Amino acid sequence: MKFYNTLSRQKEEFVPLAPPCVGMYTCGPTVYNFAHIGNLRAFTFEDLLRRYLEYKGYDVQHVMNITDVEDKIIRTVRESGKTLREVTDFFTTEFFRDLDALNIKRAHVTPRATETIPDIIKLIEALIARKHAYVADDSSVYYSIQSFPEYGKLSHRKLDEQRAGARVKQDEYAKEQMADFALWKTWNEADGPVKWDSPWGPGRPGWHIECSAMSIKHLGASFDLHCGGEDLVFPHHEDEIAQSEAATGKPFVKYWLHNAHLLVEGKKMSKSAGNFFTLRDLLAKGWTGREIRYALLSCHYRDPLNFTFDGLQGARSALQRMDEFLLKLQETAALETSDELADLTSQFDAALDDDLNISAALGALFEFIREANKRMLDPLEATNVLATWRHFDAVLGFGIPVKSDVPVEVQGLVEERQAARKAKNFKQSDEIRDQLAKQGWVIEDTPKGPRAKRG
Ligand SMILES: [Zn+2]
Known part of the structure; x- marks a missing residue:
């Protein structure tokens, strides 16, 4: 069995670290809005992957995070006047409802970022101790991309010496903005009531460190599969590798699988x-x-x-x-x-x-x-x-x-028609047939009796 690994840019034989166990982490939703079908394409692909691994006899441990603190969520909280928890609980419930409607299996563990704050703080402390992160003047903490020479290996980009020391604070940024990124963001007024205490003062975690902390916590320092949409390759997954490998000193993920984007009517x-x-x-x-x-x-x-x-x-x-x-x-x-x-x-x-x-x-x-x-x-x-x-x-x-897919009332009419036919009342049986046709059902006579099917 082969998968295309974004890291090596080729199809590789799938050999898990500790078969038959497979650790699989999929980036979950940022719960500030309903998922759109582009998001749902990623979750459907990941569901196919997981189901196929299970079909092949692997014992998959699937972890999917819920990003419930992030720039866009804070903006929604500010604009809606609701609490963080009100916004994120509502959209988390709706998200799971969408997964159920698409028959997507739920992950075994679905940690929330806000429930992982102590682990996130520990991970940032480890990065500071290993000189991969530093505290800026405003008490925010940044990851130093120059400290990790392999930075760029997933998105196949070279570290730009010109940008040494440049910083980016927002969670989402473009490839051109490749720079030191925020691990911990000092509280400011725009954050309203959203804040946690930390050794660097009140604030909140950056998006990228959340996924490193949650995946390491539930799957260990090294695991088999990490998936998501191709838009996550940079910066999100690139940053996850830099954080995780710099903190643990171990290879983070063996196979990175990314799905392509979705267009609507071209x-x-x-x-x-x-x-x-x-x-x-x-x-x-x-x-x-x-x-x-x-x-x-x-x-x-x-x-x-x-x-x-x-x-x-x-x-x-x-x-x-x-x-x-x-x-x-x-x-x-x-x-x-x-x-x-x-x-x-x-x-x-x-x-x-x-x-x-x-x-x-x-x-x-x-x-x-x-x-x-x-x-x-x-x-x-x-x-x-x-x-x-x-x-x-x-x-x-x-x-x-199964046969019961046919609604009871339709099944009832099919049986009435059959009774009419047996009684040789063909006028009535034809009327019932026409009535069913109007509702979009046709009757097919099979050796085992009549069956309604969608016409
Ligand atoms: Zn993630």
Whole structure:
């Protein structure tokens, strides 16, 4: 199994530090707003990665932080007049609701930055003691990037000697601003009531040190996987490496995996362009979490994803095709494990082993559906296919449809129609059929009786 490692810029064989355990850290949300679909693409990719590792038998320990103190949150607190906790609790709950709607597995540990302040302070003290950080005139603490010669190794940038001693205080900054960055920010009036005591006076942590402290606390000084969107490579992850390795003297993360960005209808998503979507926006338009999951997941994580409504329609059709096949299997279910099925499993695994090649994995599944639909599967074969499909679905997370997916009232009408037909009351049975058609359901007569499906 190979993954593309941002650190080495090549696909590398995945060999965890202490198999079968895998330590995985994914940068969580900054809880000042609803997550948008660009954010959710990253969490969906990480979910595929984790599920596939579990499918391969690894024992994954997944940690995802909740960034609940950061520049944008402070601004929201100031502008809304609410407390920090009111703002962050609300958006944290909404975030988890989004993950559930997309069938994304929750991390085993989801630490909040504000609950990690003592660990953050200890880490900053270690950096000062090792001469990797210094206290500035205003009592803020900065990381000295010149003190860490490997600075830039993740984003593949060289330390710029010209900028020696330059400082940047905000949590987010551009590549051109590469400079000493803030670990601890001295309190000022704009921070309002948001502050904690520290050896350097009241203040709050910088964003980057939060992730170093939380990952080391829950996964140790060295662990296997760290993921996030490509926008986090610089400065966030570059700074995490500098902080963590300088403080512990050990290599921080073995494999760095980053997903590419997301466009909407070919354009950068922005509120002003009117193409900015949260999950709730799409659910309100009638798309399901499952369809959105498919649309986000079916594009390879390192390719830019062009999110379109045509694409969502395509996701809906693909899932319908999958569902029809699976329902048919369930009706047929009861050959020996066929060679074909073993082939399908090896194609599925080989595709995902290759840096999570999801298009090839889905392609193999749909090719199988096409071939299987051409002939009648016998009951034993259908049973075997279904059992295998359940393993695939542990990775894909689209779910296996069950008959009860049909609403009770629709099922009731199907049964009424069947009764009318048995009584040879064809006028009534046709009326019921038309009524169902108006609601978007068609009736398919199968050897096991009639079945409603979306028309
Ligand atoms: Zn982070």
